[in-house]
Amino acid sequence: MLLAFRKECGKPMLATVLRNSSTVLVLLSDMQPLPTSPDAGRDAEFARIALPLLPVVARLSYSLTRVSADADDLVQETYLKAFRYWNTFDQTGDCRRWLYAICRNTYLAQQTRPHFVTAVGDDMELETFAAVSIHKLAREKGVEDVFARLDLAPAIQRAIDSLEPVFRDTVTLVDVQDLKYEEAAEVLGVPVGTVRSRLYRARRLLQQALVDYALDAGYASASAPSPSNVSATRGVVNAQS
């Protein structure tokens, strides 16, 4: 397929870099898709390889847009682009990653608001120990088991929404979509170390937000050492009452 593409576009160098799927989307805007004339073999191949991945692309799309209608539009646009540029897909590669890259880059291209990017240091150790500090705080405040005990889904969604895009995208890919560090790095077009830095920072920010939420909402464990909790027998008690 790569050789075919090389012949079509007459740019051997492009064909080489196209092996890296995260690079593809940078190049797509400068290239013309091959004509979509009827090609039963190609269409059957696309239907067999790309279409079954629609649910995972839809999940990523929803994670990025957070709005169902927008997510559906993004999935459709992703598949249309994938179909148009199917000739550039290296079939020894991972189609899911390729579709993820198209989906995310299409999403980013649609954004008109500026993306504020907080500088992220590479002190992952600091972030790890900060997370442990949050655990200690949660234990002291009687909300240590809040993640296991409560349905925090709406609060988690809001907390993820409030993250800066670079952190939100990273935590979504790794913690929601279950991508490995290397896979997320490829989709995002950043080094693996950057994925780790952003991920650990995102997790710490989410934990802080959720513990704050639990405390603000008055949740506390019945096992907390606070005297106000001694009489509680089970379930959620209001530690601030």
Add this chain to the structure above:
Amino acid sequence: MHNHETCREIVRQLWPYLDGALPDEWQARVTAHLEACVNCQSHYDFERAFLDAVRNAGVVDGDFEPLRARVLSALAAEGMTMR
């Protein structure tokens, strides 16, 4: 009984450990420590519960057939032949 430095070393590896991103030797080392150290096990449980909650909160399930039909319709308009 574990000394403070050993626990720091283990805690430093908790995220990659939970993500299955450590080399096998380190993965086994952290597992062995967690089995023997109540304090580090407590940190692990907290982080594990957090990751489970995030994963469960983000999972979008449902019927993708309407979306699939819509995408197929758009692809057909683009020239894709269906068999």
